[in-house]
Amino acid sequence: MVLKRFGFLETLPVQAKFKGVVLTPAAKQMVSEADRDLILENGVCVIDCSWAFFDSVKVKSVKKHERILPNLLAANQINYGKEFKLNCAEALAAAVWLAGFEARAH
Numbered sequence: 611m612v613l614k615r616f617g618f619l620e621t622l623p624v625q626a627k628f629k630g631v632v633l634t635p636a637a638k639q640m641v642s643e644a645d646r647d648l649i650l651e652n653g654v655c656v657i658d659c660s661w662a663f664f665d666s667v668k669v670k671s672v673k674k675h676e677r678i679l680p681n682l683l684a685a686n687q688i689n690y691g692k693e694f695k696l697n698c699a700e701a702l703a704a705a706v707w708l709a710g711f712e713a714r715a716h
Contacts, residue, residue: 613699628655630675631709633701637676641708648675649709656698656705679704 613619622628630652631645641654681693682704689695696704707715 613702619702622655628652630654631677631705632657632675633679633705634676635678637678639677640680641677641705643708643710645675645677645705646709646711649706649711654702654705654709656701658698677705679708 614621631641631649631654633641633654633656679696679701682696682700684690684692684695684697684700686695686697686700689697703715
């Protein structure tokens with residue numbers, strides 16, 4: 611993954627505890643500027659799997675700060691223009707942008 615190669619993210623095992631914002635399809639609350647301090651302190655996490663298979667992934671620390679993204683269109687070449695079909699890089703950038711870190715999202 612390019613983001614990892616350039617030091618923008620790290621990979622965590624599925625069993626790892628994560629204290630930041632976790633993007634999931636099951637969340638009831640959207641990412642917002644209210645998450646700014648939480649993201650600044652602990653980061654944002656995306657689970658690298660199709661959300662169609664999310665329920666089969668056993669993740670320990672998802673519930674505490676679960677967030678969902680608003681209806682966004684994908685810009686990636688595979689799902690360009692499709693709703694809710696963002697890749698991980700797009701989802702992370704969107705979450706960071708929505709939390710108020712516009713320059714970091716770029």
